[in-house]
Amino acid sequence: MAIEDWDLNLFTSDPTMLERASDEEYERAAAALERIADSRRLRLLHALTLGEDTAQRAAVWAGVEQSYAERELAALALSGVVERRDGAGGPVYQPRDGHLIVELHVALAHGREGIAERHPRLLRRRRVTVRGRRAG
Numbered sequence: 001m002a003i004e005d006w007d008l009n010l011f012t013s014d015p016t017m018l019e020r021a022s023d024e025e026y027e028r029a030a031a032a033l034e035r036i037a038d039s040r041r042l043r044l045l046h047a048l049t050l051g052e053d054t055a056q057r058a059a060v061w062a063g064v065e066q067s068y069a070e071r072e073l074a075a076l077a078l079s080g081v082v083e084r085r086d087g088a089g090g091p092v093y094q095p096r097d098g099h100l101i102v103e104l105h106v107a108l109a110h111g112r113e114g115i116a117e118r119h120p121r122l123l124r125r126r127r128v129t130v131r132g133r134r135a136g
Contacts, residue, residue, distance in 0.1 A: 033103075035081050040064050041072055042104065048082060049101050053092040 021029075036045060043062035052058045059069035073093050077084035081100060082093045095101055 032081075035076070035079050036100075036103070036107075040068065041076070042107065044069055044072060045076075045082070045095065045100070045104050046108070048093055048095055049104065053094060054087070054090060055093070058093070 036042060040062065043064060044058050047058035047061040050061070052061045055070040055073050056066055058073065059066040062069065073082060073091075074084070076082045077093065081096060083096050084091050084093050086092075095104075
């Protein structure tokens with residue numbers, strides 16, 4: 001069975017996502033998770049997704065010290081997680097892409113659920129044909 005257009009969603013819109021990635025791709029994915037794997041950084045990133053675009057505003061929303069927010073947002077900009085641009089009142093930040101926002105919201109969803117709770121199944125197990133061979 002081939003993937004039909006109506007079957008595509010956030011998780012299957014790229015049929016190559018059903019194939020094993022290269023070791024380098026797994027390494028890059030792990031590094032991306034490590035860059036945000038800190039509760040205070042997650043709070044800052046969450047603030048940015050809601051429009052709190054300066055270090056000062058993000059710090060207030062996230063409940064962290066302004067000096068920490070300035071330092072961490074500058075580091076996240078250097079690592080490519082967020083974009084920095086100069087605004088009238090100083091630097092402003094925004095998430096670099098939508099993947100980061102999805103990653104953040106998935107992490108928050110897990111944080112709000114108990115470990116024993118049943119988690120939603122995003123993909124049902126099925127057989128699909130990807131580039132002429134079966135995957136699944």
